Amino acid sequence: MNTVVLLTLTGLGLAALYFLVASGLSLVFGLADVLNFAHGLFLGVGAYATWWAAGNLPGAGPDGLGFVVAVLFGVLAGSLVAVLVELVLIRPLYSRTIEQVLVTVGLSLAGVALLQATWGADPRTFPRPAWSRQVTSVLGAQVPNAGLLLIVAAVLVLGALLAFLRWTRYGLIIRAGVENREMVTALGIDVRKAFTLVFAIGGAAAALAGALGGVYFGTVSPGQGGSLLIFAFIVVVIGGMGSVVGSAYAAVAVGLLQQFVNYYGTSGLGDLCVVGLLAVVLLLRPQGLAGKVAHA
């Protein structure tokens, strides 16, 4: 029983990480049709900015309120980079899907190399608040606090995103744009402003994933974003492109499946099961659990 609780909670922690990356990817893809390979870069920027701020920014530190400031700085940096990427690189290639993918591919290569050039290829020790290294007893299982922190953060982000999408004017535009972009444009609404906004939100969520992932893993390295990104892609496809709720369900399914199979089967088998799940979903329900059909 203890093992099951522990595996469930660590699996949910992993799912929270996937959700934070995938929610932005999914919104960006659903609205702007951009398959964003540079999303892992936003995660890296968030992680490194938090790491840098904890050591150098006045008022920020590895503990207490200082840590919150450091994470906020990281999220802001990730969001800023995402907005810049959208304005400078993606916008000129509006509606040219393949070129947009190519540019984000180039950006992911160059950006990760730039992180590596600046801070080295070796993993850096991440500043962690002391309490995040301890464990909490939940139903008799000793669960690491960092995992719980991830779950709480992901639930908060999910709630905030849903509230934003449901009750604000821009949320309405984004929802309508995912459904039918041409119609929104025809009604005289500049949907491109929403693109920038969606990039900012996605970049912020990914940067938060980077910062909290740094707390979870204890280290930060330039390639971290890339390895998470592939699973985030899988989550997006399973959940249905453009659907935040679908991403959340898919992230939970993928995280739990991976954690349980990796524990009870051979290590690595869980990752294979996830890809198998993807193949099954695509063959039976190509539009994903929720959401529109992925067009070319």
Add this chain to the structure above:
Amino acid sequence: MTNSVVDAPPAQVPDELTPGHSRWHGLRPYLPLVALVVAAVLPYSTVNLPGIFEGPLNSPGTLQLLAICLVFGGLAAGYDLLFGRTGMLSFGHALYFAAGVYGTDILVTKAGLPLWQAAVLTVAGGTTLAALLGAVALRTVGIAFAMVTLAFAQVGAILVARDFGGLTGGEEGLPLDVSGLPSALVGVTNTVNLYWLALAYLALVVLVVHRVSGSPTGRVLAGLRDDERRIGVLGLDPYRFKLVAFTLAGGLASAGGVVYVLIVGGASPHITSSELTLSLLVMVVLGGPGTRWGPVLGGVLYMYLDHRLTAFGSSDAVDSLPAFLSHPLSQPLFVLGTVFILAVYFFPGGVASLRTRLTPLLTALRPPR
């Protein structure tokens, strides 16, 4: 379709557009052959090109670098059959290359088969794998197809990294057991034979891609790239033609893997990563998708730069620059990624289109006669 009832009137070509009948023009069809011969006799030259290569042209180090460049030229040309000629964006091409590399390596090293049997089995296996996975992946189109191929390739990467059954050597890779290989392919002094092997592979891929794209099938593939629905309306099955292209490209990639493992002398897990596929994409786009020589040039140049930029990055000229310049410049991927982004914006046709793009500029600069 071809035997139209009304003959089209002969096209009126303005005088300035008819190609000039210079000596050069008559030679053009033979240029690839000339290039092949030059490349084949290159190892006999002892010319030293300081700054471009580290040793003379026939030194083993230079020949190995050239051989790797040639293999990747061939791989890029094979990938272009998917991306440039059929319009399929596959993110899983590394899988078939890795199947070739690891297949040969495991069959030779672990099973002790002679090289030719291992090579034949590997290429057959890689082609079958491409046919099977392509049959599933091609049920989706566009971006979803890219995702599915990426996921399949990820399975390959996980299988190799986790080292199931102790076959692949995991993170450390698997060195090739050379004791059972033909002696002409083993040892530093025989690097030249590997170079010729790589050249033969490149020539084979270029020939196959050229023949396929010139055939009726190739015209259907080009049609699929431009307007898939129209091909369907014409009564042809897009799925089958795409599967043929996917299988053929997969087979060519696994053949490239066989050559690569001989040149490098082992397999390492980084060739299974999605980054290899991304770099193939970069090669094709930099070279010029859908052209005969563009992808080859792109592949050769990319691999050359990838190897040489490391040396360039640690050279004195770069080290003396301020830190904010010298650190990024010492990362080959930063330079290549930036060049790639610029190429997508400003040179969509890649290197192959430079000539047509530069012609107006050159004519404008030429003094009036």
